[in-house]
Amino acid sequence: MNIEGIDKEGIIELAVRHVCPGRVATFRQLGTVPVMGRRQGNYFWDLDGRRLFDVHINGGTYNLGHRNPELVETLKEALDHYDMGNHHFVSPVRTRLAEALIAATGKQMQFCVFTPCGGEAIEVAIRSCRRATGRRKIVSFVGSYHGHGGLGLRAGDDVQARSFLSEAPAEEFIHVPFNDTEAMEAALRGDEVAAVLCEIIPATSGFPMPSPGFYPALWKLCRDHGALLVADEVQTGLMRTGEMWASRGYGIEPDVLVTGKGLSGGLYPVAAAILSKDAGAWLPEDGWGHSSTFGGAELGCIVALKVLEIIGRPGVAENVRETSRHLAGGLREIQSRHPFLLEIRQNGLVIGLKFDNPLGGALMTACAFETGLWAFPAGFDRSVLQFKPNLLVDRPAADEALSLLEKSMELCETRFLGGRHAES
Numbered sequence: 496m497n498i499e500g501i502d503k504e505g506i507i508e509l510a511v512r513h514v515c516p517g518r519v520a521t522f523r524q525l526g527t528v529p530v531m532g533r534r535q536g537n538y539f540w541d542l543d544g545r546r547l548f549d550v551h552i553n554g555g556t557y558n559l560g561h562r563n564p565e566l567v568e569t570l571k572e573a574l575d576h577y578d579m580g581n582h583h584f585v586s587p588v589r590t591r592l593a594e595a596l597i598a599a600t601g602k603q604m605q606f607c608v609f610t611p612c613g614g615e616a617i618e619v620a621i622r623s624c625r626r627a628t629g630r631r632k633i634v635s636f637v638g639s640y641h642g643h644g645g646l647g648l649r650a651g652d653d654v655q656a657r658s659f660l661s662e663a664p665a666e667e668f669i670h671v672p673f674n675d676t677e678a679m680e681a682a683l684r685g686d687e688v689a690a691v692l693c694e695i696i697p698a699t700s701g702f703p704m705p706s707p708g709f710y711p712a713l714w715k716l717c718r719d720h721g722a723l724l725v726a727d728e729v730q731t732g733l734m735r736t737g738e739m740w741a742s743r744g745y746g747i748e749p750d751v752l753v754t755g756k757g758l759s760g761g762l763y764p765v766a767a768a769i770l771s772k773d774a775g776a777w778l779p780e781d782g783w784g785h786s787s788t789f790g791g792a793e794l795g796c797i798v799a800l801k802v803l804e805i806i807g808r809p810g811v812a813e814n815v816r817e818t819s820r821h822l823a824g825g826l827r828e829i830q831s832r833h834p835f836l837l838e839i840r841q842n843g844l845v846i847g848l849k850f851d852n853p854l855g856g857a858l859m860t861a862c863a864f865e866t867g868l869w870a871f872p873a874g875f876d877r878s879v880l881q882f883k884p885n886l887l888v889d890r891p892a893a894d895e896a897l898s899l900l901e902k903s904m905e906l907c908e909t910r911f912l913g914g915r916h917a918e919s
């Protein structure tokens with residue numbers, strides 16, 4: 496299907512009828528209904544012809560940019576020989592990907608279970624921890640998001656679980672405020688918890704940063720009380736913080752680590768739960784303890800191997816650190832000119848911008864769209880705009896993103912705030 500020449504309004508009308516009426520209504524409230532046309536590198540083009548610098552990157556999916564040429568080439572070559580493979584069989588490329596992920600994660604890890612999406616990998620993580628510990632309780636953070644699987648939906652903010660009559664018994668899923676070590680200790684007391692499931696920097700809550708010492712204390716509590724630690728790194732992993740995994744930067748070694756989104760470059764879906772020997776103890780006992788036709792599809796595994804190779808290049812980590820520093824300086828300068836930007840939350844390229852208005856992030860989305868920047872508010876805190884450039888953004892591109900951000904803020908201040916937030 497040729498992207499060029501599609502009638503945008505006609506497609507939106509059809510989508511309202513058959514696909515996502517509620518979503519279109521929400522986008523209309525935000526002031527824009529984006530429909531992706533052409534895409535390449537830092538940009539995608541809306542079907543209306545507008546070019547947008549993508550700093551939402553679909554939560555990390557376009558971690559190496561849109562249609563990264565090396566990845567596109569890898570997938571094209573793979574199509575000459577492969578299809579998805581058969582998920583019942585041993586697969587050379589799936590096995591190699593497991594080996595590479597385990598090598599990139601840590602010596603405590605032994606197994607990989609592959610799934611087509613992060614949400615399903617979270618299901619595997621929770622079920623594995625329950626079986627390994629013989630316990631049912633799962634502790635997670637208030638306002639976290641772990642996908643729309645049955646267990647993951649209950650572990651996350653349970654508004655949607657409730658609206659689909661799918662909430663869990665309160666005693667099985669315990670929600671503890673982020674950064675609250677005392678509440679965590681209280682939840683773990685009694686030694687009945689199977690796992691603490693951590694969205695390492697909760698995206699949907701607007702990227703509040705972990706307090707110094709929070710994760711090491713949490714890790715110790717887990718060990719003291721026999722609970723396993725699960726790191727949901729669907730958004731924070733794969734070098735986004737300048738470390739392969741954000742959890743590593745916070746000094747912890749999880750028993751289970753979940754990755755997805757950017758793992759296969761936004762080209763072919765692959766996600767994984769990476770498990771320690773203990774957490775994955777069911778794997779030698781039960782060959783079909785988890786089964787998923789599209790899980791570990793070979794085409795996706797081949798792309799993911801290339802993704803890991805690219806991310807592992809020394810220049811990439813260095814670029815992330817350099818670009819992060821540069822963005823930090825640029826954002827501080829913008830803040831000095833615009834008190835509307837209340838707070839900058841940043842770890843590497845994981846960045847949340849909190850505005851001085853409860854709907855600031857949402858208002859900014861519409862203005863950014865007009866200016867040529869694609870950024871999206873945090874789902875549970877609309878005052879925050881997610882600002883997440885891809886790993887390959889260099890200094891000139893970072894400057895372009897900063898300039899677009901400032902222009903969007905100026906537009907927002909003029910249009911919605913009577914210009915009162917700009918200093919000059």
Ligand SMILES: Cc1ncc(COP(=O)(O)O)c(C=O)c1O
Binds near residue numbers: 615640756
């Ligand atoms: C932190 C986190 N965990 C899990 C998921 C679920 O991943 P998926 O949408 O691939 O099922 C997401 C998706 O946004 C996420 O952000």
